[in-house]
Amino acid sequence: MSSRKKVLLKVIILGDSGVGKTSLMNQFVNKKFSNQYKATIGADFLTKEVIVDDRIVTMQIWDTAGQERFQSLGVAFYRGADCCVLVFDVTAPNTFKSLESWRDEFLIQASPRDPDNFPFVILGNKVDLDNRAVSAKRAQQWCQSKNDIPYFETSAKEAVNVELAFQTIARNALAQETEAELYNEFPDQIKLNANDNNRNRDGDNCAC
C-alpha cells in the first residue's frame, strides 16, 4: 500500500431527524457548534483531511435528511460509501429504536459488497442533556448484537467524543477500502483476509 494516491473515504450519516447529524458533522469538520441549523433538505457534505495510520485520507462526510421519507433520494448518495454512521438521540428512545431500520435500509440501498462486514458506527448523541432516556448499556447491547458495531456517546454541542468517533470511522472506512483493493487483486484470497481483518478491527473497536 505504498501508493500515495489520495484516498477518499465516503461516510454517510443517517438517523432520525433532529438527532444532531448536521451538528456532529460540523463539529467534527469545522470545530464549532451552532444552534441555528435548520432541518437538512436534500443532502450536503463536507470534507476533511485526516491522517489515519500514517496515511492522509480525505473524509467526505454526507449529511442527509432525517425523515425516512426522503430515503428514496439516498441511493444516489449512498453509493460507494465506505462507512455508515448511525446517530440517535439518547434522550429520545424512538430514535434509538429506528436505528435498525436505518441500518437495513442503508444496506439495501447501498448494497455493499460484503454487507455482513460493512463498517457501521453508532453514535448516541446529546449526552450533554439531562433527560437521558436510553442507557449506554442498552445501546451497547444492541451494538454488540449487531456484529459488534462500535458505539460512542457523543455531544456535538460540547464536542464530547466527536473527534474520537470520527477517527474510528475513518479507520474502519479505510480498512474497508483496503479490503476492497485486495479484493480486486486477489479475489480468491480475500475472503479469508477480509474476515481476519475484520476480527482484528472489531477487537480494536471494543477497546475504544
Added chain:
Amino acid sequence: MSITEMNPDPTSEQKDRLIAAVKKEVKQLMEEAVTRKFVHEESGGVTALCGAVEACLGQGLRRRALGLFKTSSTTALLHKIAKHCPEAALVSARVLSAEGAPATRSASGVERRPSAPRPPLNKRGSGSLLASQPPPTSRYLWIRIALFERQLAKIIEHLVNNATRYYERDALVADPDYGSILSSLLVGPCALEYSKAKAPACFWTDPPADELVQRHRMSAGTTTPPSVRRPILNFRRSLNASSDDNATVNAGSVNAAGSTAKDYVESLHQNSRATLLYGKNNVKVQPKDVEEPMPGYLSLHQTAAGLVIKWTPNQLMNGYAESEGIDKSIYWAMSLQVCVWEVVYVHVHRSQVSDALILVGQDGVQRPPIHFPKGGHLLSFLSNLETGLLPHGQLDPPLWSQRGTGKVFGKNKVRRRPMPSLCESGEAEEPEFDEVAGDYVFRIVNNAIADREAMRHSLLERVIQSPPRTPRRTLASTSTTSSDSSTMSVDCPPIIGNLNPPPTIHQAVEQAASIELVCSTMRRQIISRAFYGWLAYCRHLSTVRTHLSGLVNPNIIPREDAERGLTEEMWRSMMDETGAIADKDEVYRLVYYGGIQHDIRKEVWPFLLGYYEFNTTFQERQEQDCSYRRQYETTMSEWLCVEAIVRQKDREATAASIARLSESSGKPKPEIEPCEVFEDDCSVISDNPPVVSPEPSENEQKKEVKPILSRAPSIDEIDNLELDEERKENGVKVNGETDTCEDISYDQDDDDDEVCIKSVVENPDLRRESIAEIKRLAEGIVQKGDGRGLLCSVDSANANLNGNDNKSIEEIQPPQPSQNHSHSVIVTNPSVDLAVTGGSPASGGTTAPASPARSPLGVLREESHSAGASFDTLDPESRPDNRSNCVSPASSNGGVYSNELVESFALNLHRIEKDVQRCDRNYPFFTDENLDKLRNIMCTYVWEHLEIGYMQGMCDLAAPLLVIMKDEAVAHALFARLMYRAKDNFPSGQAMDAHFADMRSLIQILDCELYELMHAHGDYTHFYFCYRWFLLDFKRELLYQDVFSAWEFIWVARYVASEHMVLFIALALLETYRDVILANSMDFTDIIKFFNEMAERHDASAVLSLARDLVLQVQTLIENK
C-alpha cells in the same frame, strides 16, 4: 535489510527516487499554496514533504562517525551543525524550546529511515509502530520548524557544502548534483506563508465555493453575464466535431517544401494533423538511379485531404541529427510521398522472395515497386489502406470480400474474410481475379474526387468508367451533379511528389490542379458543414418542440414599462371602489417584471395564490376571511384535542422509559411489558395503554366520562349567515378581518357523561388566547384523569351521537385492543372528516341543519347556528369548578379517535415540533409566539391531510407566508394553496423527477457545453443538486427579502410566461455560475457542495432577470419554428 541499515549503499537509482519524492511533494505543496494563498501548518502536504526531506537527509549519514545515536539522528545532526551554521542554530534553539519533554519524541527518524528510501508517509507501518507514533505534528519537528522559519533551504545548502564532514561519499547530500537540487527544491516551500489559523477553510480539501467564484472573477476580469456572450443556440457540439480536421490541409504532393528534416520525420508519427494508419520499417524500395532496393520506413497517413503513403529511406530516418556533413539531398529526392487519391491502380506481385506493391498513378506512370518482407505485411498494409479509404473511396475489388448485400461500407468484420489467395495460407483463388497467380490489381475508387475532377479538369483526358457500386451519394457531396461516381485514368505527369522535385511544366500544371483540388475540398467541407448545421438545427428544433413547448406559454407578453413592478399607488388605482380588480392580467404582468412593493405584499399575495378572486369586493373578501378563520379554528380545536392525548401518552412513555432507565437491571416490569418503549415501533404512542397508575376501577371510570369536542359546523350557508350577523354586530373592518374569539365551555351532561368542548366565535381580541386556552384545558383534562378514559368525538356534519348508533359504528370498526367501552365510542374516520372540514366554501353543506335536535349535542349545535355566536359560555369563575368536576379523561387509550389516527398524528406532531423549533431561528420574526403560529399552521394542514402527513420542508414553505401575512389563518389558507402544487415535489409525488428531466432538456438546448460536462461526468444528470431548489422554491437558496420576490415571481409566471418558472430560475442559477463550473470541471459532488455553500449569497435580482431572459429565449425559439 540490516546491511542497508548499517551500511547504506545507495545506488543512484535510490537517490533518484528520493529526489523524485521531494520534488513531488514540493510540487503539491506549491500547488496547494497557489490555490489557497496559504498553507496550513498541519496540512498533510507539509508532513509529506518533511518526510521526504528527512529520508533524503538520513540517507548516507555518517551516524557512527558523528556519534549520532539519538533516535532521530537528523535532529542530532541539526544540533551538531548549529555551531557552524547560524540558520541551524536558530532552528535548533526553536526545536529545543518546542520539544519540551524530549522523552516524548521517540520515533521519527531512525527506525524508519534506513528501510525507507521513500517518504515514510508512504509506508503502512505495522501495528506496533503505529501505536508508538507521536501525533503527526511533532514528527519531523525540526524540519517543520525550519520550513516555517524559512531556514530549511539554507540549512540544507550548508549541509551540502559541508557534506564531506557528515555524509558518506556516495550519499545523496554529498552528491554535487543531487545535493544542490535538493537545496534548491526547498527554496520554494521556504518562501511560502504557513498558517496556524484554524479557519474552517483550511480543513477543506477543495476550495470553497466563494473562492471558486472569486478566482473566476479574477481570471475573467469582468463579470459579464453568460447569456450575453453566448448565442441562444449553440451548435458547438457539431462544430467541434469537425473543427479538428479543420486544422491544416496537408495535401500530399504540394507540402513539405519548407519543412525541416526533423519536422518531416516527426510528421511521420501520429500527430494532431494526421493519423498514422500503418507503419512498417525496412520496407525496400528501389528508387531511380539506385541499383539495390533500399530499406526504408513505409507509412500510411490519414490527413484531412486524404490518405498519404510515405516512404522514407532509413538514412533519413536514423541519422538526421548526426553526420551533418553528408549531403542528404539525394535521399530526400528518393523518398516517396504519394497521395492515394492520385493513385489509380495498385498492383500486387507476390513471389517466393517478397511481396511487391506497385502504385500506378493517374498518368499511368508506375512508382518504384515497394517490397514488403514476407509475413503478411502486405496484406495488413492493404487492409489498412482499404479502411483508410472509407468512406469516400474503396478498393475495387474489395480486399475483403463481403457476404451479405447492402453492407457495402459496413464495418461488420465478422462477415468478412480476406481473399483466400492473398492469405499466406492461400486456398482457392477467387474467380474474378483472372490474373497470373500471385498478381492482383486493385483499383482505387474515389467517388468524391472523381466527380469533381470530371467537372473541373476538362483539359485532362479522361476515361470514365461506370462505377461498380453506387456510392453513398448523400454523404459524399451536396452538389447535384454527382450522379455518377467514377474512376478515371488520366494521362498526366506524375503527381506523386518527391520532396525537392525539379520544377517542370508538368508539375506546375499538376500543382495548380491540386491546389484547386484542395480548394474544392474545402468548399465542399464548408457546404457540408452548412448542411449538417442545418440538419442539426432541424433536429434540435424538434427536440425543443417535443420537450419544451409544454414548459413555456406560447404567447410572449411584452415587458414595456413594467420594470417598476406593482407599487401601492398602482395597486390602489387598479381597484374600483368596491375593491374588485378588473385587469388581473396587468397585475400579473407587473409582478412578473417588477415584483411587488413590500408594503402591499400582504394584500396582494392572497390574490396571487388564488385565495381571493380578483373580482371580489372588500366585503366578500372579508366574509371569506371570517368563514375561513372559523373553519380554521374548528379544525384546530379538533387536533388540539388529539394533541392533548398525545401529550399524555408521551408523558407516560417518558415516565416509563425513565423508570426503565433507572432500573439498572433492565428487567421489564410485567405491566410495562406490552408498551416496551424501545421495542414498540412508535414508542411514544403505544398501541396498548401503558398502565402507569394501575387503578382497579380504571375501566369503569373510563366508561363514565367522555368529553366530546364539538365543532362549529363548517358549512357555508350557515357560516355566511353567521358572518352577516356578526358583521352587523361588530361592524365591518376594512381589511376584512373580523376578529373572533373562541371560548371554551365545559358542559357536563350527566345523562350521557359527555363533556363538550365547544368553540365559539365571540369577541375580537381574545381569539388567540382562547386557542391557547383550549389547549390548556384539553391538556388539563388529560392530565387530571389518570384512570379515566378520554373520549373525544369529532362530530362531522351529521354525526349522530346516540348510543345505539355509536355501537353500530363500533361494530364496524376493528375491535379496540383492550378496553371495553360499552357505548358512545365513535371512531372517527379522519378522511370523512376531512372531506367536510377541508371542503372549501364550495362544498355546500345542507345536512347540518337537519341534524336531529334531540341529542343534546344537536341542540347545542342548533343553538349555535341560530345565535351565530357564543352560547354556553361559562363564566370564567365557574370554569375551574367545571374542570375539577367533570372531566377527566385520561390515560391514553382510545376514545373516539382511533389509535391509528392518534398515532399517526402524534408522529407528525413530533416531527413538526422538531422542525418548527429550528425553522429560521436566525430570522428575527420567529419569536416563540410566531413559531407557535407556524406550528399551528403546520398541524392544521397535516390534520387536514393526514394521508400526506408532515414532510420536512413544509415549515420552510409556510414560514415566508406567515412572515408576510402575519395572520395565522390566512397564512394557512395560502399555505394550503401553495401545497397544491408543491406537494408533488415531495417524495410521494412525481414532480421532482419531471423537473429533473425538464432541466436536462433545457440545459441540453440552451447550454450544450454545460450539458456535455454534465454528461461526461455521467452521474449527475440526476440533478440532485437542484433537489432543494425545487422542493422549497429556492427558499433556502435566497435571503428572505429575495425569497418574497422569487415566490411571487414564480406564482405569477404561470399566467405570464411559464407554469414551470422554477425550472428557469434553476437554469439561471446554473448559468450564473456556468463558467466556474466549467472551468473547474465540477462533477456531481462538486456541484452539490458548490451550491450548498453558495446558498443565500446569490444575486437574486440578476438571477430572476436571467430567468426571464431564458424563458424568452425558449419562447422565441419555439415561435420561430
